[in-house]
């Protein structure tokens with residue numbers, strides 16, 4: 473099983489979570505891939521695709537939305553998938569992970585875990601204390617669910 477952790481990030485916080493997840497999944501077979509370098513044709517049935525985005529204006533970034541909507545209708549058939557976002561502690565924060573998860577499913581992926589949120593203290597970060605450890609823990613649970 474190969475794993476790709478696809479992410480977008482404005483200030484590096486989502487990138488940091490993505491890299492922690494890739495490291496915890498399996499440093500040999502998991503790679504954190506920025507959205508500009510994503511090649512969907514490198515994914516095959518049985519692989520794991522984790523997608524993460526900051527919430528920007530109540531939704532995933534335009535780059536993540538475009539990368540997912542450019543996939544073929546059935547392009548993720550047989551791929552296991554999960555989504556996360558980074559967000560602020562505000563009353564109405566909107567959502568990115570749920571929207572990403574729905575899009576992954578629409579393109580044929582099997583969703584193996586509920587969408588997950590990680591929190592930043594301010595727009596530029598830093599991540600809340602403990603979120604890197606939480607990301608490693610979440611990745612360990614994904615690894616179990618994917619094998």
Ligand SMILES: Cc1cc2nc3c(=O)[nH]c(=O)nc-3n(C[C@H](O)[C@H](O)[C@H](O)COP(=O)(O)O)c2cc1C
Nearest residue numbers: 481482483484485486526529530558559560565595
């Ligand atoms: C233009 C813009 C819009 C944002 N909109 C939201 C939002 O709707 N909800 C929210 O919780 N955070 C929002 N944020 C804060 C982001 O969630 C935060 O910047 C992000 O998690 C940091 O991750 P990054 O360093 O990977 O970009 C916004 C930030 C920017 C710059």
